[in-house]
Amino acid sequence: MPQLCPAEPVVAVTRLPATDVFINTHPFETPGEKARSVFGGYLLGQCVAAAQQTVPDTHDVHSLQSTFLLPGSPYEKVAYHVERISDGRSFSSRLVRAIQGGNVVHFTAIVGFQKRAPDDASANPPPKLSYHEAMPEFGHGNPDDIDQDSAEACLIEGGFPKDMLDTWRDPFQWRILPRDRTIGQTDTTSPNLDPTHFRMQSFVRVHPSMMSSPSPSSSSPSSRGTHLALLAFLSDLFLIYTTNLATARPVTAFSIETTMNHTVWFHAPEVPINDWLACERDTSWADDGRVLIRQRLWRRSDGRLVMSCVQEALARVQKPSL
Template sequence: MINDVSTLLRILDLEPLEINLFRGRSANPGGGRVFGGQVVAQALAAALRTVPEDRVAHSLHGYFLLPGDPDAPILYDVERIRDGRSFTTRRVVAIQNGRAIFFTSVSFQVEEAGFEHQIPMPDVAMPEDLPSDEVWRERLLARYPHASARAWMAMRPLEVKPTGRDSPYIGGTDHPPHPSLWVRARGALPDALGSHQAVLAYASDLSLLQAALLPHGKSVFDPDMQCASLDHALWFHRRFRVDEWLLYVQESPAAAGARGFCRGAFFTREGVLVASAAQEGLMRQVEKP
């Protein structure tokens, strides 16, 4: 179980095996499957190892193919697609037992100035005015005891505070249509922007699919729901720090075909939009076991 920031940074510090080839370990050995955010973050970390320091990641687009085994290492094979004057592109394939479990394309850019605009941050309670994140975790485990086996419950380096009455994971119909939560690392991170981007990628998969279940009063922990992330995308708009509070605002514009589509936006407490996320996930209702 991850219980501090140093452990999270350690799993993001991949072992180089060969040029363009890295090995990563999972944060939850013995768990049911690898947390998707971990794979996204490690794939981004692998891509970062292969680009010059003046290149900043600005977008990531990936697909989850198979569940990951937390007891086996994950190999990250980086393909250097393009190295241009302004943009650099990498393709990363995550491999376990000879099979691809995830792949992504990551684009990098030399930082430059240009036009700027953004949507406003919603008016929500500030993190210091909200209960400790232990409060909603206790309520969640009281309703869904089996949730303790999920990998994301091991995300102890991240402090999370839902802005609503309770965690969106509780389900029910009394949640706002745009659930949001404050998130930050529990300790200081290195100054390198890539470290903050990788940790944000880790956190971005925490609750996004749940936004598509709220209109139906369901939770990913309900025994009659089969849920899984299918794809994941991130855009980094501006520099930020994850060891400072970020507001993660989520919404689900549509659900159909047993899939839910969700979008998310990360704001600083000053209201600056620093990153966006999008995801489609499986949300299949099945017979209760």
């Protein structure tokens, strides 16, 4: 099963002197020699970490809109070129280009930041709907009651190669609930349930021993930025395998599976990622070789919505051999 690894190194970037260019501080983890490209979560998390260093400490990331253009090598450094495209009184935007091989752009992102509201802000917040209210059966789940090997079993079910799984080092702990394929179905005995009615629920966190930074707070901007960069990394972790599980097809059934566009909204920047988060993933549309995957994360302790994410991926099924 995946081994735990320290969390901060997966999103750490180093600034080149007198520039807004950053490179990954540590080599990328790869699941064995079969890895053909750098995992997209690294690009997402590290581009947030790079952009964060070009805005004031009073600002938190609130959105990330990214496009994956070309696969990047997991064995070469990535240079994140940050362009300061706008700075207002409350909001700032950064354009980030991830470059390898000279001037080849492999990934681009627009990262939005918002100035943190003062603790005594008088504005009335809108009503909030927690996952306890939206999905009461999910709210009663307890990570301690779920098999520690549930994540490994889920990935193997989705066709993730066992030898690659054993070498993958991941800072996150997962506790995955039984998959629900019956949402919206009238005939639950049918062997061909609609994939868009598939829903996967789990609990996830960075193991406390894998996180040296304290919980984020308004007085600890570097720690806060690390937690948010790790949340961006998490947003892509095994997300595309929702397609495999929803269609009951293993990885080997697809000729290609890769992310095209990935958008994240950060709703609660002060929530620590080493708290248990409740995660729900589902598919909502597929056509012409593309699939749309959605996910939301809440803090388990109080049901507060922490992150929303939508991914468009390319997923082409293997043609049957003649």
